[in-house]
Amino acid sequence: MSHEMNTVLGLYNYWIVIFLMMTGFYVVIAKGNLVKKIIGLNLFQISVFLLYLSMGKINGGTTPIYPDKSFFADLQDQSSTMPVYSHPLPSVLILTAIVVGIATTALALALIVRIHEAYGTIEEDEILLQDQEA
Amino acid sequence: MADSNAAQLIVILLLALLGATAITIARMRQLWAAVMLTGVFSFLGAGWMLILDAPDVAFTEAAVGAGISTFLMLATLGLTSREAKPPAAFKPAPLVVVIVTGCALVYGTLDMPYYGDPDGHIHAYPDPSYIVKTNGDNGDPNDSEGEIKLPNVVTAILASYRGYDTFGETTVILTAGVGVILLLRRERRTTEQPEPPSADADRGGPA
Amino acid sequence: MNHYAILRIVTKLLIPYILLFGLYVQFHGDFGPGGGFQAGVIFAAGIILYGLVFGIGAARRVAPASIVERLIAVGLLIYAATGIAGMLKGGNFLEYGVLAHDAGHGQHWGILIVELGVGITVAAVMITIFFAFAGRERTE
Structure with missing residues (x-):
């Protein structure tokens, strides 16, 4: 297999994740509707989670949960091999990030509800127009 | 390169579905449908997380992304408005910014270890x-x-x-x-x- | 949603299992996939499902806002208290090794209690957010 082919097969997951990230980013900066912006942030956020987790993956790996004693008894009988573990650290970081992410998303949505009550709209340009007129 | 051909096929299928969902969400003006598709996006992401050996993260994402955040956004739509305003005119600036950023990030990945490579830095240190x-x-x-x-x-x-x-x-x-x-x-x-x-x-x- | 019989009955059947799974994820998190963050959101999702199908009033009776809002702080205080207990026992803040007669057991206890604190805070915050959004009326 050629070098280029190897690169594509080895990095395609990052490229697709970057594509997803940029789609979310585009929604955040190009759309004027505030709820749509939050949806874009959500897309961006999930893509970052996937980027981190896909870095921790190892070929032929398994979940980082250490086996119990019966497994080692088998190991001594030569009937199985010591497993390879995917990296646990991205899981740890992303686990807390997801829950913090939903809490802050809720805060943003609460702000949007209050903005709608104050301005009667959730379109960015209309809000700015009202501010300028005031 | 990856675990097996079947697993690789599933990953490619999930990534294709993720991409299609993301584009549909970006193009959609019906906020209600866009929110439901965000739930779908989360769920597909959780599926890939399971393949990436992170079951803890996968079911948190399934509960949060497909459950709680979908509800919160629908509640917000119920309290505000259901449809986004039609766009005034296509502005090229955001698209340019996004493409430039994306290209920079892709350039950055060229030095990264391949997907699942056991010799990658992350697996060697510590x-x-x-x-x-x-x-x-x-x-x-x-x-x-x-x-x-x-x-x-x-x-x-x-x-x-x-x-x-x-x-x-x-x-x-x-x-x-x-x-x-x-x-x-x-x-x-x-x-x-x-x-x-x-x-x-x-x-x-x-x- | 009172007139959707199938939805109501299926929800009634599912909710005990969702809550039970939440508790399993919470207390078995040291041995299998799980922990406080996961358990908190799963448990809250069970209550939210109940609130969506049977009405916000019914959910408020199950999880009264006054209690849930206190639980937000209680969870974090449990976490902090575990850290301070380690200090009182002669270790550093959040050093679990000193909590029991040997370091391994101390780590077990510390992690179990800390994860319980995280689970309580996460579940209580999610339920509170649900009540805050569902209880608000549209204003024009």
């Missing part, structure tokens, strides 16, 4: 034996060199090695919860506020 060190229980009942002695390495790192960090994250969640309460709950005040202030003003009403 020494992978730390998993055994975390647990120590290698089948020998007399051996007690483990530090945490819990089978789930993710939990061990989360609650013990990174205990300070998790404490901070919990505080952030508390703060966000308090913020939402302050922003949205005003049941008591709304029952009192409609009173015209003029009658109370003479009697020195509450400040």
